[in-house]
Amino acid sequence: MQPGDIIEILPVCLLDKNRALVSELRFLAKKLGLDFGWHYLLDLTWIISQLDKVENLSIMDVGAGVGMMQWYLAEHGAQVISVDRASRSDIPIRFRKRYCIKAKSKDQLLNSPLDTVIHNLQRLPGLFGKIKYLWRELLGVITFPEAPGQVVTYDREALRLDEIPSNSLDAVVAVSALEHNPPDKLQSVVIELMRTLKPGGKLLATLGAAPDQDWFHEPSKGWNYTEETLKRIFQLAPDTPSNYSQYDELFIQLKNCRELRYNLAKFYFASGDTGMPWGKWDPQYQIVGVCKVKRD
Ligand SMILES: C[S@@+](CC[C@H](N)C(=O)[O-])C[C@H]1O[C@@H](n2cnc3c(N)ncnc32)[C@H](O)[C@@H]1O
Numbered sequence: 174m175q176p177g178d179i180i181e182i183l184p185v186c187l188l189d190k191n192r193a194l195v196s197e198l199r200f201l202a203k204k205l206g207l208d209f210g211w212h213y214l215l216d217l218t219w220i221i222s223q224l225d226k227v228e229n230l231s232i233m234d235v236g237a238g239v240g241m242m243q244w245y246l247a248e249h250g251a252q253v254i255s256v257d258r259a260s261r262s263d264i265p266i267r268f269r270k271r272y273c274i275k276a277k278s279k280d281q282l283l284n285s286p287l288d289t290v291i292h293n294l295q296r297l298p299g300l301f302g303k304i305k306y307l308w309r310e311l312l313g314v315i316t317f318p319e320a321p322g323q324v325v326t327y328d329r330e331a332l333r334l335d336e337i338p339s340n341s342l343d344a345v346v347a348v349s350a351l352e353h354n355p356p357d358k359l360q361s362v363v364i365e366l367m368r369t370l371k372p373g374g375k376l377l378a379t380l381g382a383a384p385d386q387d388w389f390h391e392p393s394k395g396w397n398y399t400e401e402t403l404k405r406i407f408q409l410a411p412d413t414p415s416n417y418s419q420y421d422e423l424f425i426q427l428k429n430c431r432e433l434r435y436n437l438a439k440f441y442f443a444s445g446d447t448g449m450p451w452g453k454w455d456p457q458y459q460i461v462g463v464c465k466v467k468r469d
Contacts, residue, residue: 177375177466180403180415182382182423182459183215185430191218198241201248205268206309207241208438211449212460215433216348216379217241219462223377227251230343235331235366235378236350239264246346247272247322254337256327263289264326265306267313273323277336281328331362337369345370347378349460352395356387360406363465370467376407382461384420390458392448397458407465424459
């Protein structure tokens with residue numbers, strides 16, 4: 174066993190154990206106008222609680238999208254490298270007011286504020302959505318002070334991160350992102366992420382968990398992995414601590430979790446193919462956190 178490495182299906186008691194952090198995440202999400210996926214509070218809480226320190230550290234958020242983790246890290250003074258294969262050229266203006274956001278290279282410059290507003294307005298359905306967006310932007314631009322950290326966006330496939338030197342990062346985090354890679358490809362991604370870490374640095378990732386067989390969840394377009402698959406992909410020792418033996422009882426607790434159930438984001442109620450069809454609470458899988466520490 175390698176000290177620090179773990180595989181942990183995320184128990185819902187994490188929320189009670191980290192109440193101050195959960196409140197901070199909810200407050201920040203509200204302020205930024207960000208919605209959470211149904212399990213993201215668990216993912217974020219687990220990853221953040223595994224980081225010993227954030228301030229002044231170089232931390233890569235892989236598969237960051239425009240999600241919460243990078244903003245939380247910048248809020249706490251980290252230098253964030255935000256990687257995603259999807260473009261973030263239209264990050265809302267209110268985020269750019271609060272955080273020092275830079276795009277890595279000329280081919281992926283952030284669009285101008287005016288282009289961004291026009292693009293985002295065209296994308297939003299209905300007059301109400303457009304007014305809400307404009308109101309959020311206006312409020313953000315008027316009221317947001319600047320956060321201490323910085324976010325540099327790399328619109329890249331994480332399989333090849335040539336511009337990021339080996340042994341250069343203090344931590345790598347991935348919130349519900351790596352499961353969007355098929356099992357046969359994911360190991361190469363993990364090897365590339367480990368390359369960028371300093372010795373002693375942690376890779377902290379949350380993914381979908383499967384009890385006895387890897388399977389693909391169509392609504393979320395994500396894989397769910399068994400303990401065996403995770404050990405192979407992350408090259409973890411056979412005796413790495415894991416709570417997969419408690420899969421069934423942890424799943425019952427998740428299904429009975431009122432806090433997650435009664436706080437589903439609005440978008441779940443607007444469609445039948447989001448994984449919680451028309452807002453009906455029906456978790457099909459659990460979330461597992463993997464921590465792998467880089468050795469010398
Ligand atoms: C479900 S979203 C989660 C986004 C974000 N982490 C959050 O908390 O909101 C998954 C993201 O991971 C990105 N992603 C998955 N695999 C990736 C890879 N190999 N390289 C770059 N981005 C990846 C996808 O493009 C997508 O934006």
